[in-house]
Amino acid sequence: MATWRKLFTSMSAFRALNASCRTFKSSSRGEKDFFKDLESQFRAFREKAAAAMPGSDWSPFELTPGLPPERADIVIVGGGVVGWSIAYWLKRKEGARDALKVLVVEKDPSYSQASTVLSCGGIRQQFSLKENILLSLASSDFLKNINDHLGMINEDPVDLQFNHSGYLFLASEKSAHIMEENYRTQREAGAKVVLLSPSQLKERFPWVNTDGVALASFGLENEGWFDPWSLLNALRRKTMSMGVYQCFGEVTGFRCSISTAETTDGELLNVRRIKYADVRMPNSLEYQPVECAVVVNAAGANSGKIAEMLGIGLGPKQSVSSIPIPVEPRKRFVYVVHCPDGPGLETPFLIDYSGVYFRREGLGGNYITGMSPEEMEEPDISNLDVDHEFFQDKVWPRLAHRVPAFERLKVSGAWAGFYDYNTFDQNGIIGQHPLVTNMYFATGFSGHGLQQSPAVGRAVAELIVDGGFKTIDLSAFDVKRILLQEPLLERNIL
Numbered sequence: 001m002a003t004w005r006k007l008f009t010s011m012s013a014f015r016a017l018n019a020s021c022r023t024f025k026s027s028s029r030g031e032k033d034f035f036k037d038l039e040s041q042f043r044a045f046r047e048k049a050a051a052a053m054p055g056s057d058w059s060p061f062e063l064t065p066g067l068p069p070e071r072a073d074i075v076i077v078g079g080g081v082v083g084w085s086i087a088y089w090l091k092r093k094e095g096a097r098d099a100l101k102v103l104v105v106e107k108d109p110s111y112s113q114a115s116t117v118l119s120c121g122g123i124r125q126q127f128s129l130k131e132n133i134l135l136s137l138a139s140s141d142f143l144k145n146i147n148d149h150l151g152m153i154n155e156d157p158v159d160l161q162f163n164h165s166g167y168l169f170l171a172s173e174k175s176a177h178i179m180e181e182n183y184r185t186q187r188e189a190g191a192k193v194v195l196l197s198p199s200q201l202k203e204r205f206p207w208v209n210t211d212g213v214a215l216a217s218f219g220l221e222n223e224g225w226f227d228p229w230s231l232l233n234a235l236r237r238k239t240m241s242m243g244v245y246q247c248f249g250e251v252t253g254f255r256c257s258i259s260t261a262e263t264t265d266g267e268l269l270n271v272r273r274i275k276y277a278d279v280r281m282p283n284s285l286e287y288q289p290v291e292c293a294v295v296v297n298a299a300g301a302n303s304g305k306i307a308e309m310l311g312i313g314l315g316p317k318q319s320v321s322s323i324p325i326p327v328e329p330r331k332r333f334v335y336v337v338h339c340p341d342g343p344g345l346e347t348p349f350l351i352d353y354s355g356v357y358f359r360r361e362g363l364g365g366n367y368i369t370g371m372s373p374e375e376m377e378e379p380d381i382s383n384l385d386v387d388h389e390f391f392q393d394k395v396w397p398r399l400a401h402r403v404p405a406f407e408r409l410k411v412s413g414a415w416a417g418f419y420d421y422n423t424f425d426q427n428g429i430i431g432q433h434p435l436v437t438n439m440y441f442a443t444g445f446s447g448h449g450l451q452q453s454p455a456v457g458r459a460v461a462e463l464i465v466d467g468g469f470k471t472i473d474l475s476a477f478d479v480k481r482i483l484l485q486e487p488l489l490e491r492n493i494l
């Protein structure tokens, strides 16, 4: 989209200020006017200086109190970690800081159901697809240099509470060959991973029961876990200080212009161009249409529903428009357990081939654990209640088999969260849909979206502003694969 600038709405306040400065310089008015003008110049300058400070109320938008702006160049639906990361990278683009009006719309100020804050905070390089490995490597670099990106002058440095600790994957006889293939892909992509035989595994982690384990892989660098809230808040604060506007409201629909296109099969398709995003204000029936040039669908588990608002997935059977964006909420339980004689400080993020995982949670003998249910046993998604029987029946037996010390654990807490689950192939969906010319998708990360968010944000900003990927080629994640029904399967999904 090389001509993106043409699409965007009116000039920013900075540009207006610069223009008025030029007028002032060439003014030939008298002394009285000169001082009047000088005063207003100072006022404008003070506003500009205040705007550069974190936490400022300055905004390039014309605002009615309590309502979102009437227009924005880019509306991002969803203020989770993916949405804010995209906003951050958009503002990092050359010239964009002043020229680009970016609005992030978030329906839930408390983030009570957002995947971001209910996640386990893990980052790993041990994926089967090169693109996923590269994304996580780039994100890890971002996280390690977080203060170069998100640090703010006169503020305490950002502390993600990053716990550098490798992921330890265990494979059975049946899955060992997949682990070896993945290992080769990971090494080729630059990830530092080693394979361990059962005896090497036992030597390094004596608390593991190696029964049934044929092979293990362990990450030596760029893996571990961190605090998702800290990342989300740091992204929000920094990005708002760069002029991005945050609005709490729900996107409930879009107003579009429609044109018709014909496929090679002679099928007539309605192609939409979004003109306005309708935002409903919290606890009210008041709506504000926001005129916009580009919309980003970063609504996490709700992204499939946002696509439906544009008719995607609702067309007649067999037509392109009948294929939905296959992202839906899937409930996952996380249990907090206490076990004083458990594996201890050097616990990695262990992923057993049975599906169970655990990692240390702080100090003092606490761990978090869980596993994904079978497809046929997916829990009810109408609430975030925790199923404690699932722990007793499914999780604990597997956990105690792998680490006998866990026979003596006590459950001290639990929570549930929604995966932004891509039912088609459990991978991110990044790019545009042919039936909506100006919506970009960044969704469906299915359990690895937190760790990939820094690199995904950069990739989506490249797509929007540069018209293509510049740093990592993520074209494999395009919407096209869904329309062509060609899944891109990731074999290391938890």
Ligand SMILES: Cc1cc2nc3c(=O)[nH]c(=O)nc-3n(C[C@H](O)[C@H](O)[C@H](O)COP(=O)(O)OP(=O)(O)OC[C@H]3O[C@@H](n4cnc5c(N)ncnc54)[C@H](O)[C@@H]3O)c2cc1C
Pocket: 077, 078, 079, 080, 081, 082, 083, 105, 106, 107, 108, 111, 113, 114, 115, 116, 117, 118, 119, 120, 121, 122, 123, 249, 250, 251, 252, 298, 299, 300, 301, 302, 306, 332, 333, 334, 416, 417, 418, 419, 420, 442, 443, 445, 446, 447, 448, 449, 450, 451, 452
């Ligand atoms: C239990 C659990 C464990 C996980 N563990 C990990 C892990 O270890 N590592 C990892 O990388 N990932 C993990 N994940 C996955 C990760 O949390 C997600 O992939 C990631 O947070 C997705 O971010 P997001 O911004 O797309 O979604 P969200 O954080 O869900 O943000 C989307 C936002 O959009 C808002 N929204 C939705 N609809 C609208 C609308 N109509 N209008 C306005 N706003 C709207 C929502 O309120 C929400 O805040 C885990 C997830 C869960 C549930």
